[in-house]
Amino acid sequence: MSGLNPATAGEKTAPSGGRCPVEEVALVVPETDDPTLPVLTFRAWFLGITSCIILIFLNTFFIYRTQPLSISAILMQISVLPIGKFMAATLPERKFAPFGRWSFTLNPGPFNIKEHVIITVMANCGVSPGGGDAYSIGAITIMKAYYKQALSFLCGLIIVLTTQLIGYGWAGVLRRYLVDPVDMWWPSNLAQVSLFRALHETEVKSSGMTRMRFFLLVMGASFVYYTLPGYLFPILTFFSWVCWVWPRSITAQQIGSSYHGLGVGGFTLDWAGISAYHGSPLVSPWTAILNVAVGFVMFIYIIVPLCYWKYNTFDARKFPIFSNQLFTSTGHKYDTFKVLTPQFDLNVPAYESYSKLYLSPLFALSIGSGFARFTATLTHVALFNGSDIWKQTRSAAQNVKMDIHTKLMKTYKQVPEWWFLILLLGATCLSLLMCFVWKETVQIPWWALLFAFALAFVVSLPIGVIQATTNQQPGYDIIAQFIIGYILPGKPIANLLFKIYGRISTIHTLSFLADLKLGHYMKIPPRSMYVAQLVGTLVSGVVNLAVCWWMLGSIENICDTDALSPNSPWTCPKFRVTFDASVIWGLIGPKRLFGPGGLYRNLVWLFLIGAVLPVPVWVLSKMFPEKKWIPLINIPVISYGFAGMPPATPTNIGSWIVTGLIFNYFVFKYRKGWWQKYNYVLSAALDAGTAFMAVLLFFALQNEHKELKWWGSELDHCPLASCPTAPGIVVEGCPVFK
16 A cells, blocks of 8 residues: 555565455555464453453443444454553563463563454454344343243353354355455455554655544544534434425425435434444445445335335335334234233234234335345356356365465465364254253244254355445345244244344354454464454353343333333334344244235245346346446345335435445545545544444433433424324324325
8 A cells, every 4th residue: 555664574575466356455455464473462362352341242232222323343443552552561571381381471572463453353253243232132132021031041142152153153164255265355344454554554754644643533523523413413313304394294204204204305414323224335335335226216216105105005004104113904003912822922813803914114115125135146146156156166266266365374274164163063052952941932943943054054155245245235034034934933932033043143154254354354364363253252142141131131111112211212123123023924924914815915026026137137247248337236235225124214324325425436436545545544433433422422421311302302303204194094193184
């Protein structure tokens, strides 16, 4: 990178040839290595485990709030640097030899970049992308807070640890396909690589400020600014000016509400809101952002309005246009406990006498998009990446394209695959044991758990290819729950755990693979990465569950929106959607909703549509190979434009798209030098400043119940956006249409 000192003594320079063909990687990732740098030092262990505990505590704590905050590992990445340097300056350098020839020292020299990477990797082990915690505590929360189950701590610990360890096992098996190949470049890692270099490398004098100074200035500005959306002026998170122009129009507020509607004209000036669900837009390639934008515009501005106002699809106008709630036929919230037996099964006579289950139109269509996204992902990867995957499967990995980074990593001992297989086998056996010991609690039989593991293995590779090249992760939560809902109808807990083991273990797999690629770029010895990730996983899992258990036991009525006060911050919107899914797919079951005679049966056709859509794109790319833009049309990523809604809002996704295109298309094209030097540093600085201030605001003010109440403290001034528009539907606070 320009402006940096040449490789210092002890560094290996790049072997001749083999420079990375991915331009973003070539601009950001150093092509040198110093294999003499110590990695697993006392400092690394102490700061890594401490960072892991602090980060998982904060993320678990914030995930239950109405405005959940996901604090990335960047927070600890910044915090540990001065501490590491202080330890290097003060700890004794003498060697200790308590085990004969096996000696160690507390201070092997200056605090180096590889120690810093290992610390960050350990801190990141319990942080799930977009979630900020081990996803499996979602299942624990649903079981205890929503279904009021008497779950034991040991059973909960097994659920949390095994889902992560199974993910780690799969990551080890798949690394030859998703880490070593040059085309699998994992765009999100470039922000961290850029930040590590800004923190450790000394820049020579050049035009413009240094990256470190730029980082500190932006972080300080972000830190100060977040007092506005975070406390003083929260309306900046969901700015809905359309509702002010038409304060008495339900339709106008449904269109213009940033929080309960389609968000037309709305926007957010809150970095936490922009990056809340798809991550930082500054680290996604512009082609992926453009694909997401196409899907978003089609869905929000064409499909949903037509289905709601013109065709009244699925009796849509009986309900709000956008909501994460479940409804009865009369437009009221669905009371799940009226159709639930004491054994947590479906009470069929009660269900038939109470009401069928209904969804808001955007929620229903979002589920349908999940059907298409799943089959489109399999078809897309089979067509565009199938031949490469097949060659590597036939042990031809030595013939795949290797760049300079892969060549430099050949210096180090690799991790034998059986190390990962042992973890995979042990976690599988422990999970199966749970099915017998806590049979009544978990509901899921052993064979269903094995089926979940097989599903996770089959889909992890194609989804990983998408994420490693576009920074988008198409999910298949809906598919996992759809399948087991047909096999085990009326059992919501079994359905929930099948999703955890079938889908969430895949999320952990991809998170571990992303970290392995970060280690690949930063030249961390693979065996050191293995140990650091394993220890980080075990520590974060225990702390994650302990904090979850404490909060569920100490905060009265947590997640219960009917029992909480209107201003309570503990409404758990992310977990509400998870609970809704367990009701839809587990308790009521897909057969009643999507089978013959079901209200949403036509959505099932999207399985076929999704499988077919990538085919014409692939055919056109072969017919016109000179048209390089055709292969950039990515159907799974297009469908990702309406993924995650709810709880994500159209304003969250729309603002993410606009911000990403500005920086990764226009700035990248017209100010490439600035982009190369500052883009990823800017992303890291915004994350860090927002996270620091959010933590400070909570413990200094919000935790002391020092809340401001004025016009600007309300998130969304669109009270009519949550109203139905069908004639005769009576909902409190809403006008009745005739």
